[in-house]
Amino acid sequence: MSLETRIDDDWKSAMKAGERAKKDALSLLRAAIKQKRVDEKLEINDAAVIAVIEKMLKQRKDSITQYEAAKRQDLADIEKFESSVLAGYMPQGLSVAEVEAIVAAAIAESGAKAPADMGKVIALVKPQVAGRADMGEVSKLVKAKLAGASSRNCLPASTSSTWSNATCRCASRAPTTAPAVRSTRKNPPPSPSARPSSSITASAAARMAAPSAS
16 A cells, blocks of 8 residues: 555545544645645655655644744644654654664765765665655764764764664864954844744744634
């Protein structure tokens, strides 16, 4: 069964069971998948669906931060629930050891010797870890490996067993020259009203503008 078919079946089951919140979350996902099919004119496979889910999860993570900063916990809770539904369709995360093995194999296969060869390694690694690891952290690991850093200097700082929740902690080299002396004069922080409104996502702004349910 394809991932899209599974999502459709779950949407139908949620509708029959009267699980409105879950049905609404899956409706948004189905609409996003359909839009990707129209925009890119391609057949949607599991990899494409996972890419859609990853994007939606990131959007919700940003919205949760904005809602909580605005003291709108009611809207933040909606985003958190939708995130939990979406996360259920993501593949199992890779362990740190699995990611390191994939990176090591890709470096060997590509013949990469320096950071300038990072693109070659990422091209081999990405298809194997898509949706199963944080590419930002994987990129840091690749860069550290190619720079000659030992693996112990770029291990997750957290105790999570999967790389998707890990935070890379790469040791940085000490500067060879003394840093320039910075001015001690501090500029006042910008006032909240001076912040661009574009920092709030469209979906977050729409929900914040809507009246809270009594």
